[in-house]
Amino acid sequence: MSITTYGLQQIKKELQHLPQEQLAELCLRLVRYKKENKELLAYLLFESHNEQDFMESIKAEAGFMFSQLPAQSYFTAKGLRKILKMLTKYTKFIGTKPAEIELLLNFCQNYLQYVVRQTSYKPIRLILTRQLDKIKTSIGKLHEDLQFDYSQEYNKFLDDADSKLPWINKKSYLL
Known part of the structure; x- marks a missing residue:
């Protein structure tokens, strides 16, 4: 036997009819089961009012992770994927395209600064x-x-990347 999965609209309608105490109980029960749910609720309750500071702390954490990247190519790639996984999670929390672009541009700038430029990996x-x-x-x-x-910031980054990375083809990424 399987549990019926309801759509988002049906769940939303049902939640609107629940009293506040029961709604709080459901949220706390949901948070108990997954770390990401707990992190999302913590962001919504404590961090969402000051999005810019939250993004700065994410950038700082990513910068620290970049500074700790190992020298071997295989492990560098694993470290980069770990950083991207963290950025993707926080981008989902924030939920805006400008925040996503800003975090990804920061990732790319850190990439230029910390990753070995002559890599053939x-x-x-x-x-x-x-x-x-x-x-x-x-x-x-x-x-x-x-x-x-x-697009100005992105094209500026491409100019910088083109001068530092011999393998990048700037023309294929221009806007």
Whole structure:
């Protein structure tokens, strides 16, 4: 026997009819089972009112993780994926495209600063190229004013990357 899975609309309607005490009990019960649920609720309760400070702390944590990357290519790639996993989780918490773009641009700038530039290890290169593609598509989904601001920052990064990384093809990533 399996439990019926209801849609989001049905759950939303049912939650609107519950008293506040029962709703709080359900939230606490849900938080008990998964660490990510607990982190999301903590973000919504304590951090969401000051998004900029939260993003700065994420950038600082990512910068620290970059500074701790090992020298061997295989382990560097694993470390980069771990950083991206953390950034993706926090981007979901924040839930806005500008925040995602800002965090990914910060990731790319840290990549330039900390990752070995002459590497021939393809997974390390692919990590950066995927993030550039992700940024490029995210910028396209923004309002025109924001597109202009972020595209300037993105193109500035591409210029910097083109001068430092011999293997990157700047023309294929330009907006």
